[in-house]
């Protein structure tokens with residue numbers, strides 16, 4: 001475990017858990033909202049600033065998150081957050097997001113966290129707003145950019 005203090009914890013993706021990670025998927029109708037975990041792990045393999053993390057409930061991986069330090073902006077981004085279809089609606093996503101924010105906050109020079117989501121992703125939109133992310137007018141690859149100031 002690298003961090004976590006409730007029943008939800010985070011572990012780095014490594015040789016022991018990458019297959020669990022790529023076996024997780026969202027509901028069919030959510031497929032256009034987030035990249036597959038396999039895609040994200042390939043991205044992390046080549047884009048070295050990405051940190052892919054398994055989200056665990058007790059010993060079971062229930063979701064996936066990936067954050068990165070954007071060297072151009074010197075700002076942290078949450079690139080991915082997903083909870084597997086069968087584990088959604090149990091508050092895991094919210095608990096995971098709160099802990100991920102806390103973890104990123106402890107990095108040196110962390111001044112803000114950014115993320116983006118599709119206009120029609122009402123669950124994510126509400127979830128991020130509940131953790132004080134503010135929508136900007138920026139749109140990246142068709143997604144609304146929202147930012148959380150840490151200072």
Ligand SMILES: CC(C)(COP(=O)(O)OP(=O)(O)OC[C@H]1O[C@@H](n2cnc3c(N)ncnc32)[C@H](O)[C@@H]1OP(=O)(O)O)[C@@H](O)C(=O)NCCC(=O)NCCS
Pocket residue numbers: 026030033034081082083084087088089090091092093094095116117118121123124126127130
């Ligand atoms: C977004 C996501 C991570 C949320 O995870 P989750 O574990 O299902 O969410 P939680 O159970 O923690 O619920 C968080 C909030 O969303 C609400 N919510 C969850 N599922 C919902 C649904 N299907 N419809 C309406 N509200 C929903 C909850 O009521 C809760 O709100 P509250 O705090 O006001 O009670 C998950 O739905 C998911 O993986 N979606 C597909 C991938 C995705 O869109 N990722 C974000 C890309 S930017």
